[in-house]
Amino acid sequence: MELKQKGEDTLIDISRPFTVTMTWTTAADFDLAAAYETKAGQQGLVYFGDHGNRDKFPYITISEDKGVGDKAGNNAEVMRIHNLDEMNYVWLFCWDYGMVKVGQAARFKDSDITLTLADDNNNRISVALDTGDSGNVCCIATIDNSATGHAKLINYSQVGTLHGLKTLEQLINIVQRLVI
Template identity: 40%
Template structure:
C-alpha cells in the first residue's frame, strides 16, 4: 500500500493510497467533444446512501461543503458534447460520517442514447488532491465498453483512516445503479435544464437533415381541494380551494407570413401533417393527467417555420404560479430532454411566456423566456406578433 506522494498515478486496478481526511479535491478534465459528468456516491456509517451530481439531471444535487454531506460539485461542463478545456471539480471537506465514497464518471453523450462507448476514445483524467497539495492521478483510459467509469473508492472503514482505492471498473447503467450505493437516484431522462432567462439550446437535425417530431409537454401540480368547513380566511388565502387550470398554447409565425395561435381556448388545436404543422393534443382541466398537456411540432417541415412562442395561462383558479409549480419539457427523439421551469414567479399575472423557438439555419434555437403578463394581448405586443384578440371561453 503506497503512502500518498506528489503525482502518484494509480494505473492498476486495486492499487491503494492513503488520503487526507481534511480536504480533498477531485478534478475531471478532458478536451474531447463529449459530455462527461463527474459524480460522487456515498454510503454513511449509519447506512444512509446518496449522490452528488449535476442538477441538470432531474433530482440532481450539487451538494454543500458546509452541511451534510460535505461534498460539492463545481459545475456541469461539456453540456451538448462541447469540446475544449472542460473541467468539473468535486470537493470533500469532511469524511467523518462516511463509510464509502465512490468517484464516478458517466459518459452522458452516449448513455443518454442507450449506447455504451469506450472511455479510451477520449482524453479524460481524474486527479485527487489533498489539503497538502499532494495528488493521485487516475487516467480514464479503459477500452472496455460501458456507460459508467467507477474511478476510485474512498474506504473510510479502517482504523488507520481513509484510503483511496483505484476501482477502474466500467459498468453498464443497470449494473452501476444496482451495485453502487445511491446510484439508483440518478435519472438519465433529463439533462439539459435552461436555468436562466436568455439561456438557449439548439435542436439539431437528425437523419436526412430533418428535425423530426418535437413534443412540448406542460405539467403542473394539482392543488388539493379544501374541505367546505374551511373558514373565510382559509378560502381567501387559498383561492377558495379551486384547482388551477393551466393551458398550454403557442403563437406561431410561418415564413409565408401566416401568423396565429394554437390553444384550447377557442378550440384552435391546429394540425400536425398540414399547415401550421403544430397540433395541440387536448385540454387537461385539472393537471391530474399524468402526461399533462402536449403540443406536437412537426419538425420535418422545419423550413416552413420562422418562430414559435410557447406560453401557458391560468384559465381558472387564482393566478398563483408558485403553487402550480409548472414545468415544460421539450422532447426530441435521440436527444436529451430540455427542461424549463416556470420559476421566478409573478403571482397575480395569469399568463407566462415560456420559451421562444427560432428557425436558425433550419434548426430550432430554443431560448428560455419565463416572463409573466396580464394576458394574450400583452404577450403579443411584447413579442410583436400583431394579432387581433377577442375575449373567449372554453365549453
C-alpha cells in the same frame, strides 16, 4: 503519485478538505459524480442535479456541468470533499451523459479522462482510467474510509451500461459488479 492500474491503491489523509478534479479534452459530455455510503448505511449521490452542501451533510460539493453538448477542449469538473468523518465509502463516477440517455457505449477508451485528488498543501494523486470495457458509466475510484484510522484511494475502473439514470441503486450495482 499516480494510480495507473485497476486495483492499485494508496493511503490518503482525509483530516482536511480536498479537491477532486476530472479533466478531459475529448468531445464528450462527461459528468463527475460521487455516490456515497455512510457509516450508518445511508446512501446518496452528489452530481450535476444535486450539487451537495459544504456546511452540512454530505459535506461534498460539485462545480458546474462542463462539456455539455459534447464540447471538446479543456473541460474540468471539480468536486470538493469537506469532511468524510461520517462516510464508509465514496465512489467517484464518470458517465457520458448523451450515451446514458440512449443506452449506448461511451467514449471512455478514446478519451483522456484524468481524475486528480489534491489537498490544501497541493499533494496530488492522479487516477488513470484503466478499462477497455464497453459501457457508459464508470466508477473510476473508490475512497474507502471503512477502517478506523486510515482511508484508502483505490483505482477501481469498473464500467457498466445504463439506459437512463433513474436510481442510485443502478450506480451501486456497478460498484458491486452486479448485472444492471
